[in-house]
Amino acid sequence: MKKITIILVIIALICGACVGSFFFFIAPVSKTREIKDFKVIGGKNKIEIVTDLKKEGLIKSKYAALAYLFFTRKGLQSGDYEIDKSKSAIEILNNINKGLIKNVQVTVQIQFEEGIRFVDYAKLISDNFPISYETILEKGKDPEFLQTVINSYWFVDESILDDKIYYPLEGYLFPDTYEVFESTTIENLFYKLLNNNKSKLDPLKEDIQKGKYNVHEILTLASIIEKEARKEDERKKVSQVLYKRLDNNISLGCDVTSYYGVHKTLKDPLAEADLYNSNPYNTRATGFMGLPVGPICMPSLMSIKAALNPADTDYLYFCAGVKSGIVSFAKNTEEWLKIKPKCMSER
Known part of the structure; x- marks a missing residue:
C-alpha cells in the first residue's frame, strides 16, 4: 500500500511538472504587444509551420505547440497573418486554424514637396484620399485637435493657437514621401507627418532650446529661408x-x-x-x-x-x-x- 502511494505521488509530480512545463512553453514570448508578419505557405505540414513559428520567435516551444495540435486535432490554414507576440501559442495556433488572415489594406504613396503650403497639402490629400478639402482645412483649425497636438509634441506650443494665424499647422508637417493606408483618417495622417517632423527635430532640440528663438519662431525663419x-x-x-x-x-x-x-x-x-x-x-x-x-x-x-x-x-x-x-x-x-x-x- 505504501509503495502504491509513493508511485502515485511520483506520477502526480511528473504529471504536474509536465502540465507546468506545457503552460510555460505555450505562454506568450513577450509581455508587450508587438506585431509581426508571418506567412503560411500552402502545402506545408504542421511540423514545418510550427518550426517556422519558433524560428521567427513567435512561440517558445515547437514541441508544446505540436502537442496542442495533436491532442486537439486542429489543422493550420495558409495565408498572410499578423502575429501578436503578446498572445499565447494556443491563441496564435487557433487564429491560424481559423484562417484569420491580416486585413490587406490598399496603400497610397503621397509626396509633399519642400516649401509648399498647408493649402497645397490639403489639395494633395483630397486628391489622393476620400477626404474632402474642406474637412482637411477644418481639422487643421480644430481647437480640440490642436490642443491634443500641443500636448503630444515638445516642438508645438500655444503659439499655433494665435487667432491671427491662417493655418495653425503651417510649418509643422514635414515635407517628405509617405506610404499611407487609403482608409486613413485626416487625424492619423497629420500625426504621421508630425511624427516625422519630430524625428527630424529631436536631434536639434538642444540647439533650439539654447537659442534666442523658440521652435515656432525657428520654423517661421526656416519657412522664409525656404522660399528665398x-x-x-x-x-x-x-x-x-x-x-x-x-x-x-x-x-x-x-x-x-x-x-x-x-x-x-x-x-x-x-x-x-x-x-x-x-x-x-x-x-x-x-x-x-x-x-x-x-x-x-x-x-x-x-x-x-x-x-x-x-x-x-x-x-x-x-x-x-x-x-x-x-x-x-x-x-x-x-x-x-x-x-x-x-x-x-x-x-
Missing part, C-alpha cells in the same frame, strides 16, 4: 541677414511674406497694394517689425538647420532672382543699390 534661397550656403547667408535685421530692429522686408499674406503663390502677380497690405504675415507692410505671426510654408530640414546655424558673414541685404534662383547679397545701401536692378529684372 535654394542652395545650402545661400540659405545660411539669408539666415544671417534675417538675424542681423531682427537684432538691429530693421524690417525684414521679404516679398515672400507679402505673397503669403494675401494668399498668393510666387507664380501669381503681386500688385503694389499686395506688397504693402497690412496683415500679420507681410514684413513689407509699413511699420511691420519682427517675424510674421507664423511659418509661410513647410520648410525642409536644410532650411531649419540654416535657421539654427546662420553663416558667419556681415550682410544686411539680399535679393533673390525669381527666374535664376541666384541670391545676391550686400553689406550696405551702396552695394544694395548695385544688385537691386538685376534682381528686379527677374520679377
Whole structure:
C-alpha cells in the first residue's frame, strides 16, 4: 500500500511538472504587444509551420505547440497573418486554424514637396484620399485637435493657437514621401507627418532650446529661408541677414511674406497694394517689425538647420532672382543699390 502511494505521488509530480512545463512553453514570448508578419505557405505540414513559428520567435516551444495540435486535432490554414507576440501559442495556433488572415489594406504613396503650403497639402490629400478639402482645412483649425497636438509634441506650443494665424499647422508637417493606408483618417495622417517632423527635430532640440528663438519662431525663419534661397550656403547667408535685421530692429522686408499674406503663390502677380497690405504675415507692410505671426510654408530640414546655424558673414541685404534662383547679397545701401536692378529684372 505504501509503495502504491509513493508511485502515485511520483506520477502526480511528473504529471504536474509536465502540465507546468506545457503552460510555460505555450505562454506568450513577450509581455508587450508587438506585431509581426508571418506567412503560411500552402502545402506545408504542421511540423514545418510550427518550426517556422519558433524560428521567427513567435512561440517558445515547437514541441508544446505540436502537442496542442495533436491532442486537439486542429489543422493550420495558409495565408498572410499578423502575429501578436503578446498572445499565447494556443491563441496564435487557433487564429491560424481559423484562417484569420491580416486585413490587406490598399496603400497610397503621397509626396509633399519642400516649401509648399498647408493649402497645397490639403489639395494633395483630397486628391489622393476620400477626404474632402474642406474637412482637411477644418481639422487643421480644430481647437480640440490642436490642443491634443500641443500636448503630444515638445516642438508645438500655444503659439499655433494665435487667432491671427491662417493655418495653425503651417510649418509643422514635414515635407517628405509617405506610404499611407487609403482608409486613413485626416487625424492619423497629420500625426504621421508630425511624427516625422519630430524625428527630424529631436536631434536639434538642444540647439533650439539654447537659442534666442523658440521652435515656432525657428520654423517661421526656416519657412522664409525656404522660399528665398535654394542652395545650402545661400540659405545660411539669408539666415544671417534675417538675424542681423531682427537684432538691429530693421524690417525684414521679404516679398515672400507679402505673397503669403494675401494668399498668393510666387507664380501669381503681386500688385503694389499686395506688397504693402497690412496683415500679420507681410514684413513689407509699413511699420511691420519682427517675424510674421507664423511659418509661410513647410520648410525642409536644410532650411531649419540654416535657421539654427546662420553663416558667419556681415550682410544686411539680399535679393533673390525669381527666374535664376541666384541670391545676391550686400553689406550696405551702396552695394544694395548695385544688385537691386538685376534682381528686379527677374520679377
